[in-house]
Amino acid sequence: MKDNNHMPGHLARRFQQIAVAVFLAxxxxxxxxxxxxxxAALATIKANPGLDQVTLAGLIAYDRTTITGVIDxxxxxxxxxxxxxxxxxxxRELEITDEGRRTLRKITPAVESAQRIMxxxxxxxxxxxxxxxxxxxIAAGNELSRAPLRDxxx
Amino acid sequence: MKDNNHMPGHLARRFQQIAVAVFLAxxxxxxxxxxxxxxAALATIKANPGLDQVTLAGLIAYDRTTITGVIDxxxxxxxxxxxxxxxxxxxRELEITDEGRRTLRKITPAVESAQRIMxxxxxxxxxxxxxxxxxxxIAAGNELSRAPLRDxxx
DNA sequence: GGATATTGCTCAGTATGCTGACTATCAGTA
DNA sequence: TACTGATAGTCAGCATACTGAGCAATATCC
Numbered sequence: 001m002k003d004n005n006h007m008p009g010h011l012a013r014r015f016q017q018i019a020v021a022v023f024l025a026x027x028x029x030x031x032x033x034x035x036x037x038x039x040a041a042l043a044t045i046k047a048n049p050g051l052d053q054v055t056l057a058g059l060i061a062y063d064r065t066t067i068t069g070v071i072d073x074x075x076x077x078x079x080x081x082x083x084x085x086x087x088x089x090x091x092r093e094l095e096i097t098d099e100g101r102r103t104l105r106k107i108t109p110a111v112e113s114a115q116r117i118m119x120x121x122x123x124x125x126x127x128x129x130x131x132x133x134x135x136x137x138i139a140a141g142n143e144l145s146r147a148p149l150r151d152x153x154x
Numbered sequence: 155m156k157d158n159n160h161m162p163g164h165l166a167r168r169f170q171q172i173a174v175a176v177f178l179a180x181x182x183x184x185x186x187x188x189x190x191x192x193x194a195a196l197a198t199i200k201a202n203p204g205l206d207q208v209t210l211a212g213l214i215a216y217d218r219t220t221i222t223g224v225i226d227x228x229x230x231x232x233x234x235x236x237x238x239x240x241x242x243x244x245x246r247e248l249e250i251t252d253e254g255r256r257t258l259r260k261i262t263p264a265v266e267s268a269q270r271i272m273x274x275x276x277x278x279x280x281x282x283x284x285x286x287x288x289x290x291x292i293a294a295g296n297e298l299s300r301a302p303l304r305d306x307x308x
Numbered sequence: 309g310g311a312t313a314t315t316g317c318t319c320a321g322t323a324t325g326c327t328g329a330c331t332a333t334c335a336g337t338a
Numbered sequence: 339t340a341c342t343g344a345t346a347g348t349c350a351g352c353a354t355a356c357t358g359a360g361c362a363a364t365a366t367c368c
Contacts, residue, residue: 004194004214005285005289006285007269008173008269008272008273008281008284008285008288009173009176009177009190009268009269009272009367010190010194010214011173011285011288011289011292012166012169012170012173012272012288013168013170013173013190013191013214014288014292014303015169015172015288015291015295016166016167016169016290017164017215017299017301017355018291018292018295018296018298018299019163019166019167020163020299020324020355020356021298021299021300021356022163022295023163023300024356025298034203035323035324036163036164036167036324037167037291037323037324037325038323040158040164052346052347053346053347054345055344059173060158060164061168062324062325063324063325063326063327063350064327064347065243065325065326065347065348065349066323066324066325066326067347068173068347068348068349069323069325070324070325072324073323082238085346087336087345088333088345088346089332089333089334089346090331090332090333090334090345090346090347091333091345091346091347092346092347097259111203113162114161114163115163117295117298118162118166118291119161119162119291120294120295121290121291121292121293121294121295122287122290122291122294124288126287127162128296129283129287129289130284130287130288130309131159131160131162131165133276133280133283133284133287134162134165134166134168134169134278134284135165136280137169137172137272137273137275137276138165138168138169138172138275139273140274140276141169141172141176141271141273141275142172144172144175144176144177144179144271145171145172145174145326146175146325146326146327147171147325147326149168166320171325174354175326178326189353189354191353191354191355192353206316206317207316207317208315208317210318216354216355217354217355217356217357218316218317218318218335218354219317219318219319219355219357219358220353220354220355220356221317221354222317222318222319223354224353224354242315242316242363242364243316243361243362243363243364244315244316244317244360244361244363244364245315245316245317245363246316246317253311299341299356300355300356300357301355301356
């Protein structure tokens with residue numbers, strides 16, 4: 001068997017593990033209780049008011065069955081609202097609340113700090129290169145997961 | 155807010171998501187039902203017969219509370235055994251079974267294939283560079299997660 | 309030797325993520 | 339319009355991961 005350090009899958013798991021831990025720690029230090037997934041969902045709702053859950057899922061590459069619970073928790077925290085759509089009675093329209101907007105604003109420095117910390121072992125140039133290579137690998141593998149990224153075609 | 159494509163945390167999640175999907179698909183194609191985590195645990199048990207759960211967790215950077223369930227499932231599938239240690243009655247010694255050894259041997263091509271597929275968008279040189287950068291970032295962030303990698307000091 | 313701290317493991321609870329199934333609704337078409 | 343297929347969302351079930359608590363056993367220190 002190859003060394004774990006030469007298995008991209010193992011390295012992916014470790015890096016993700018650290019990224020989540022850093023995010024939660026920074027956000028907790030700032031006095032908030034929001035997971036990376038909840039943050040991404042909330043930021044995307046703010047940027048695309050009134051979008052439905054499937055579109056949201058496509059924009060951040062979540063599985064549609066995962067979204068349900070994430071939104072549940074955002075709603076329960078009073079950060080987002082879920083309304084029946086008038087155009088399509090199957091769909092729900094998502095909106096950010098004032099409280100959600102305030103939270104996003106206050107939490108941004110912690111989120112940015114977390115992104116820096118998870119790259120702290122790399123030079124700025126290396127960090128850019130890591131992100132470029134991840135983007136390239138992800139683009140090639142996008143369709144291989146159940147929840148591929150879906151750009152909105154308007 | 156920054157674009158998701160410039161957030162290392164988001165890229166980490168996406169890459170990990172694809173890596174797991176590819177691993178499961180390749181292993182299923184080969185006729186097996188083993189998760190990445192179960193595979194890593196089993197391979198590590200084989201390489202370190204008789205090790206206890208905490209040591210195993212340290213070698214592959216799992217949380218100790220996660221290990222319990224993983225071993226449960228390996229034992230239930232008949233791939234590993236959990237025995238009380240004679241030296242320390244709190245600890246359990248882990249051993250791979252013949253069935254586990256057979257499974258590992260047969261599954262190896264699928265695992266290697268998965269590692270190639272998750273890097274298929276990159277050149278060989280880029281793949282190496284991605285792994286180098288991930289290793290470097292992980293080394294710097296190792297202590298930031300609850301389950302840091304612990305090399306065995308013999 | 310005995311109090312104290314530490315360690316190995318487990319468990320309860322919570323949050324992703326997935327598979328697969330189901331309901332309600334919508335869209336296209338014969 | 340009735341049929342068919344696709345779509346939006348939810349749910350049950352399973353497998354990571356984590357926090358925090360607890361139990362039993364071991365190590366340490368006085």
